Each structure stands twice: as structure tokens, then as C-alpha cells.
Amino acid sequence: MSVPMNVSILKFDAVVVGAGGAGLRSAIQLSEAGLKTAVLSKVFPTRSHTVAAQGGVAASLGNSEEDHWRWHMYDTVKGSDWLGDQDSIEYMCRKAVEVVVDLEHYGMPFDRVDNGKIYQRNFGGHMSNFGEKPVRRACAAADRTGHAMLHAMYQRNVKANTQFFVEWMALDLIRDPEGVVVGVSAMEMETGQIAIFHARAVIFATGGAGRIFASSTNAFINTGDGLGMAARAGIPLEDMEFWQFHPTGVAGAGVLITEGVRGEGGILRNADNEHFMERYAPNAKDLASRDVVSRAMTTEIKEGRGCGPNRDYVLLDITHLDPETIMKRLPGIREISIQFAGVDPIKAPIPVVPTAHYQMGGIPTSYDGRVVALGADGENVVVPGFYAAGECACASVHGANRLGTNSLLDLLVFGKSAGDSAVEDLKVGKAHRELPKDAADRARSRIEAIDQRQGGVSVHEARQAIACAMQDHAGVFRFADLLQKGVTRILEVEKMTQNLEIKDKSLVWNTARVEALETENLIEVAKATMISAEARKESRGAHMRDDAPNTPEFPNGRNDKAWLKHSLWHREGNRVAYKPVRLQPLTVETVALKTRSY
Amino acid sequence: MERAAFERLRWRCTRRGMLEVDMVLGRFLKAVFWKCSESEQQAFIALADYDDMALWRLISGRDECEDARLTPVVAMLRECKP
């Protein structure tokens, strides 16, 4: 049985796609302003990926020691390798205190110190006095910050009468002939019914897309649906070449092994049992920064010194540590290793590879959460009716590299500002714009094609092909020749994704169909990443190329003269355009260009 | 178990907030679920309803399960390795 042709139309003031941190935060603004608000999610809200965030959220509260939003701003600009927009960064760092206090009011159980103030801890890259020494800026709720955040904001939304559509998958963005966004099409998984959510404002908060890589710390849900929908609707994707990798993910699984393991004395070894970090970073060794360690690991593997039958991982060795230290100081690590690598790290080393962790790029927005496309003269042009926040968006505060704990902050600040901007925009012109006649056509024809195709490619095969192509050609450390071949390869893989076939044709709970639709989103993100990465001929932040090494003329391989600009990948023609970085903050002086070194 | 009910369970097991939980539940569904007794299947379904953090703490042995009816399946999840 195939999808029914009748399409119901549901009318709301605002529709939020995504019920993770960003979606819930923006929905609070919308509902509390009295707007009729729908939130769609593929899963129950508190199962969104935000739940995995444990480290904390950055805010210069200054509870434990002196701190200032300007120092936070400096760290964020530097972390971004100067690719972050300084107006957005100022906005985020200044708003941090406010959004954390909001969370307190929503009942978030932050850890506290004796005087009742929120406890704060150190986190990599956060410094006091413009990079002088580490500062305690991360606010956390034990090891369940993301979890507590989702629960607090979900409850707040329930109180504010936000309407949740759980296990609904948004399929495509709907724009009218003038390009104004007027809604989304979506499918209810339980019934297979398609509906149109007709709205005056659409906010995307669909999270990241780490599943384009074979090795990722991201949960399976992170398939970049919002990016796929935006790209199909003609909206460019910004800075998609920038992905933060974590050096130590369990090989074959991607699951994160925290930095703490190397902090406690863990050693990386190659197939010759060599402690190879001694060669790459004689002083810091295994404690060198994430990018240095990842790059060393990749070089070892590329030069044939990887371990295992395919020589495709290295080993993280803690067998020399006292088992009691492992159990006490590294709780959970032993279980992760046993569960996902099948080895007890007390007895044998853990196979690890660098693993994709966070997507810096996304749907281009300004700091008010409004989505912006590129005008004819290279200026930002607002896409009316469309807003985005969280990991799917690019404001851009993380630029070429995100600082830990800044993403939870990003989703709070820009979730809130996107909601506020929509509220403001909806004050004028109360009526819904007319839906185009073909509003449901794209979604319907995608589904029909998948349902009716015979002799096509399985979803599993296509996903494997995407993941392998991305891992092989656009991993943590990039090579010019591999990137070039990667572009050809990903365009070949795209043909597979245009030819997906599912065996199960049932209407209700057809997860095969949902996975096929997700795959059509993954490929858009994969193309955007590969093509933007091939095009950017410098190294900057997380984008490291072998043909752009560290030289006196170009420290760290960064070339500001040619490349201090944002990439904008357009789906049509796979064209990459560029726009300038906004170096002017809102009220303070620019953080001047400098070589990034820690 | 009907197809639709199983597919819904599969979705709820493999679209979690945490990758760790996605992987363990997915593995269990594939390799163990159909060999389970009906009461074990029911216990698994009940566990799949736990939130991610709580479930991962049970699977990784950081917490012990207080519900005696679920304990055998928690043990099976702990044993369910690649």
C-alpha cells in the first residue's frame, strides 16, 4: 500500500522542527508570547541528541573567579580561527548569563557551591584576561547537563501549551512563489499520513549530521534533515567543510573516549607498539591539542602503521595504569571499551580512530536567528518566514572550530533570539500567506519514487557508501588529491541515493521509508562538506590540508588574504560562493587577526 | 509481535539521544530479541522506555536495576557485545 494522496493541512502561527535544546528554547519564546506553536520531532523531545552533552554550558558568570564576557568573546573568536562572525560572537557571549539564569528559572538543577551560586569548572580553550590562563566558565548539572536542560525546557513548554507532534518527520520546506517560507510538509510515522504545517514562521532546530561519517560520536538520529530540506529549497549551506573531530573514538563504533584517559596517562601506540606522539609532540606528547593528536593518528594510519587486519586504527593503551585508578578516575571507560571494542582496557589496549563530533557549519543565519541567503552584491538577504538555531544553523559563532561548552550556549542564545525574532515579525501582518498549489508535491513525489522503485539500491548500501566516501576523502586531516577524488566519488554515490528501493511498502510504521528519506538528507550534507572542503585551499581551525602546511608566510597554513571568508555551498550546480567574515562586533573593538596558538 | 509494533520498537531503540544506547539496543534487537521469551521481550520493551542516561548507567553497570522483573534482561544487555 502506498502513501495516501490526501494531505491534511494544519495551521499554526509558528512551526518548530526539532525538539532538542534549540527547538525547545525557541518554542518557549513563541508559546509564551501567545503564538499557536507546533514542535515536530522524530523522537520524544527528551530523547533528542542534546541529552548526550555532559560537559556543560559556558557563561562568564564569574562565580568561582573573575570572568568577563569580553574574555569569553576573545576565546571564541580565537577558537574559531577568526572565521566566526564577531557580531554574533559578541551577542552570544553577552547573552550567556541571561540564558543560564532563564534556565535556573525553568528549574534546571545546576551544580552549586556553598554560597548557593552555580558551580563552574574549567574547559579547554576558555581563558581569563584575553588568553592568559584557564578560567572556570562551564556550568553543569553533574554529568547530565543536556539531559537536565531538555527536561527543564520540555516542562516549561508543556506549561506554555506548546503542541508537540512526536514521531513526526518533517520532509520539505514550503516556499511560496516569492520565496517566503510558509510551512513544512511532514509525515506521521505511526500512520504514514502526510500533512502540511501551514505557518507564518518556520524555525529549524534539527541538530547535526555526524552520521555522514563512518566514525562519529553522534547518535543515529543526526542525519542532517534540516540541512537537506534547506538545500532542496534553494538555501545555501555555510562553512560545511568545518567539522570538529575528536581524536579518540572507539574504532568501528565512534563512541567517545574522553580526553581524561590521556590525562590519566593513556598512551597512543601504532602497529610497531611505538609511542608515536613522542615524535609529533615531544613535549606535550599524548596531551597535545585535539587537532595535533588527530593529525598524528591519521598520518600513522595513512603511512601504513595502523593496527588490525586493515591497518585502520591505532591503540590507546592504559594497561600500565593501576586498575583501581582506571575504575576510580575513569568511570565508564572500561565499560565502553568492553561493550564497543570488545576489549577490557585493563588487559589490552583500546582500538581508536579520530571520530566526527560537531558540525560548525549549517543554515546561514544572523545573530537574530533569521535565515539569510546571499544577495546579488554579496550581502545577506533575509529569507522571510524562516529561522534556524542550534547545530543545524550557522550564526556563525564557531567559525572554523568550536570551543567545548559553546554549543549548548549557542542553542540557548540563538534558540531564544530566533523565537524572539519570529514573535517580532509576526506582530505585523496577521494573516497566513497562501500555500502554493504544489505545496506537498516535492514530499509526495520523493515518497512515491522510493515506494515504487524496483531493482534499486538498498538504504543500507547507500548509507555505507556515503559514510565510507566521507571518511576516506574528507576525514580529520585532508589531502588535496583525496579531496579531488572525493568530489567525484560523492557525486557517484549521489546517484545511488537517487535510486533507493525499499522492500517494505507498508503504510504504518514504515521505518525503512523514513530511513530512505533521511538518506536523501545525508547526501546533501555530504556533498556540501566534500565540495566546500575541496574548494578551500588553506588550513584553518578544523579544516587541515596537507598542501597548506605551517610556513612563515602562512602560519598554521591559514591564508587570510585569500580565505578569510565564509563558504556558501549551493545545491544547484554544486556551486560554492563566498561572503565576507563579519569582523566588526556590535559594541566593542574587533578582535584583531592573529596566529592561533595555545 | 506484529510488524508495526516491532518497527515502532526498532525506531525507538535506534533513534536515541546517545549513540551508546542506539548501538546496544540495536544489537539486542537484531541478535537476541527474537530468541527471548515473551516476558523477556516485555521487560526489554519496558527498559527501552527508560531515558538514555538511566539506561546507559544500567547497561554499563554504574547503576543496578531496582526492578527485579527487568534484571535478567539488563544482564542480557550487558552481555550483548559485538
Ligand SMILES: Cc1cc2nc3c(=O)[nH]c(=O)nc-3n(C[C@H](O)[C@H](O)[C@H](O)COP(=O)(O)OP(=O)(O)OC[C@H]3O[C@@H](n4cnc5c(N)ncnc54)[C@H](O)[C@@H]3O)c2cc1C
Ligand atoms: C557525545 C557528545 C557530547 C557533547 N557534549 C557537549 C557539551 O558538554 N557541551 C556543549 O556545549 N556541547 C556538547 N555537545 C554538542 C551539543 O550536544 C549539540 O551540538 C547540541 O546538543 C545540538 O542541539 P540541537 O538542539 O541543535 O539539536 P538536537 O538536540 O540534536 O535536536 C534535534 C532535534 O531535531 C529533531 N529532528 C531532526 N530532524 C527532524 C525531522 N526531519 N523532522 C522532525 N524532527 C526532526 C530531532 O528529533 C531532535 O528533536 C556534545 C555532543 C556530543 C555528540
